[in-house]
Amino acid sequence: MxxxxxxxxxxxxxxxxxxxxxxxxxxxxxxxxxxxxxxxxxxxxxxxxxxxxxxxxxxxxxxxxxxxxxxxxxxxxxxxxxxxxxxxxxxxxxxxxxxxxxxxxxxxxxxxxxxxxxxxxxxxxxxxxxxxxxxxxxxxxxxxxxxxxxxxxxxxxxxxxxxxxxxxxxxxxxxxxxxxxxxxxxxxxxxxxxxLSTLQTGVIRLWSQVMPTVKLEDGVIWVKITLAARQAAGAPERGDGDLVGFLLQAEDAYIAAIFREQPDGTTDLSLRAVPGFDVARVATQFGGGGHTLAAGATLQGTPDSVEAEVIAALKEAARQGTPTFA
CATH class of the missing domain: 3.90.1640.10 (inorganic pyrophosphatase (n-terminal core))
Incomplete structure (x- = not known):
C-alpha cells in the first residue's frame, strides 16, 4: 500500500x-x-x-x-x-x-x-x-x-x-x-x-473459431486467439468477452490463459486462477503484473513462439498451489 x-x-x-x-x-x-x-x-x-x-x-x-x-x-x-x-x-x-x-x-x-x-x-x-x-x-x-x-x-x-x-x-x-x-x-x-450479461455477436463467432483448439493439461487451460480467427469471425479488434474467465469454469482447471495475437507482432497474455493459486508471479516473470487471481502481460513474439515457455511456468504455478474454495 x-x-x-x-x-x-x-x-x-x-x-x-x-x-x-x-x-x-x-x-x-x-x-x-x-x-x-x-x-x-x-x-x-x-x-x-x-x-x-x-x-x-x-x-x-x-x-x-x-x-x-x-x-x-x-x-x-x-x-x-x-x-x-x-x-x-x-x-x-x-x-x-x-x-x-x-x-x-x-x-x-x-x-x-x-x-x-x-x-x-x-x-x-x-x-x-x-x-x-x-x-x-x-x-x-x-x-x-x-x-x-x-x-x-x-x-x-x-x-x-x-x-x-x-x-x-x-x-x-x-x-x-x-x-x-x-x-x-x-x-x-x-x-x-x-x-456481464451481453456478448457481441462477433465475439460469439470468435469463440466458435477458437474453442475447438482449447488445451487442458496439468490444471492449466488455455487457447490462442489469432488475427486470422478474429477476421474470420468478424470480431472486434479488441475484446473477447472475458473468454479467459469462461475457460476457468472448467472443473479440471486451476489456471486459465488467453494468448491474443496483436497486429504489432506481440502477444497480449491474460491469466486467471481460482483461489489458492498465484498468476501474478507468472505475469511478473514475463514483464507484466496484476493480482494473485487475475494478471496479464505483453510478450514479444507470436502466440506460437511464446506458448511453450508461458505454459511451463503456469504448470509450475499450478503444482505449487492448492485450491482453497473446497
Whole structure:
C-alpha cells in the first residue's frame, strides 16, 4: 500500500487541464475509473483530456461521456497526468511516451499489488476491489460530491472487476460503497446487463473459431486467439468477452490463459486462477503484473513462439498451489 494523499491532492487542485489515461486492452475498471474521475473533474470546472490507446470500445460506450475518450495524445497539452488502473508504465503503450514528452508530474492510482510506483504521487491499495474504488476514495479525500454520471462509471468498475461482487476480494465494506453509488444514481441492473450479461455477436463467432483448439493439461487451460480467427469471425479488434474467465469454469482447471495475437507482432497474455493459486508471479516473470487471481502481460513474439515457455511456468504455478474454495 502507498497512499500519497496530500501530494496527489495538491497536484490535482493546482491542475486545470489534467490528462487521464489507462492501460491498453482496457476493461470495465479501466474505462470506469477513466470516465468516473473524468466526469467528476468536469463537474468541478476542470478540462480533462481522457485517452486510451485504441480509443473507446463499443462494449463500454454506454458509460456517460464515453465520446470524450481519445485514442492518442497528439496535439494535447496539459498540466498533470493521472494514470489509472495501470500496474506499470509499459501497459500504457504509446501514451506513456507522449506523457514523458510533455514532462508532466504523474499521479498513479491503481489497485494491483505488482504496481511499480512510477508516479510522482502514488495512490496504490491492493485492498481496493477495483481502481474505481480508489477513485471513490480520492473523491472523498477531495470533498467532491458524487453525480449520477460519476457513480455509474465507478460502479461499472466494481461490478466488472468483481464479477458482480462474486470474487474473494469483496468485503462488507465493498457492498456499502456500492450502495452509496446506487444511492447517487448508478443503475446496477443496467451495468450488469451491458457488461456481464451481453456478448457481441462477433465475439460469439470468435469463440466458435477458437474453442475447438482449447488445451487442458496439468490444471492449466488455455487457447490462442489469432488475427486470422478474429477476421474470420468478424470480431472486434479488441475484446473477447472475458473468454479467459469462461475457460476457468472448467472443473479440471486451476489456471486459465488467453494468448491474443496483436497486429504489432506481440502477444497480449491474460491469466486467471481460482483461489489458492498465484498468476501474478507468472505475469511478473514475463514483464507484466496484476493480482494473485487475475494478471496479464505483453510478450514479444507470436502466440506460437511464446506458448511453450508461458505454459511451463503456469504448470509450475499450478503444482505449487492448492485450491482453497473446497
Amino acid at each position: 502507498r497512499l500519497d494523499w496530500e501530494q496527489a491532492n495538491a497536484l490535482l487542485r493546482a491542475a486545470q487541464q489534467p490528462i487521464l489515461v489507462t492501460h491498453t486492452q482496457p476493461d470495465g475498471d479501466a474505462f470506469g475509473s477513466l470516465l468516473g474521475l473524468g466526469n467528476a473533474l468536469i463537474a468541478h470546472g476542470k478540462s480533462p483530456t481522457l485517452a486510451v490507446e485504441g480509443g473507446m470500445t463499443d462494449r463500454f460506450r454506454f458509460l456517460p461521456n464515453a465520446d470524450r475518450v481519445r485514442s492518442n495524445l497528439e496535439g494535447v497539452t496539459g498540466d498533470l497526468a493521472i494514470v489509472l488502473d495501470c500496474s506499470d508504465e509499459r501497459r500504457l503503450g504509446a501514451l506513456m511516451a507522449a506523457i514523458k514528452a510533455l514532462n508532466l508530474p504523474i499521479v498513479n492510482l491503481d489497485h494491483h499489488r505488482t504496481n511499480t510506483l512510477f508516479g510522482t504521487a502514488n495512490l496504490i491499495d491492493p485492498e481496493w476491489v477495483s481502481t474505481t474504488e480508489g477513485v471513490l476514495a480520492w473523491l472523498d479525500q477531495l470533498g467532491m460530491a458524487l453525480t449520477p454520471e460519476v457513480a455509474q462509471c465507478l460502479l461499472c468498475g466494481m461490478v466488472t472487476d468483481t464479477l458482480c461482487f462474486r470474487t474473494d476480494s469483496v468485503k462488507a465494506d465493498t457492498l456499502g460503497k456500492a450502495q452509496r453509488l446506487v444511492d447517487a444514481g448508478a443503475n446496477l441492473n443496467y451495468i450488469v446487463q451491458k457488461t
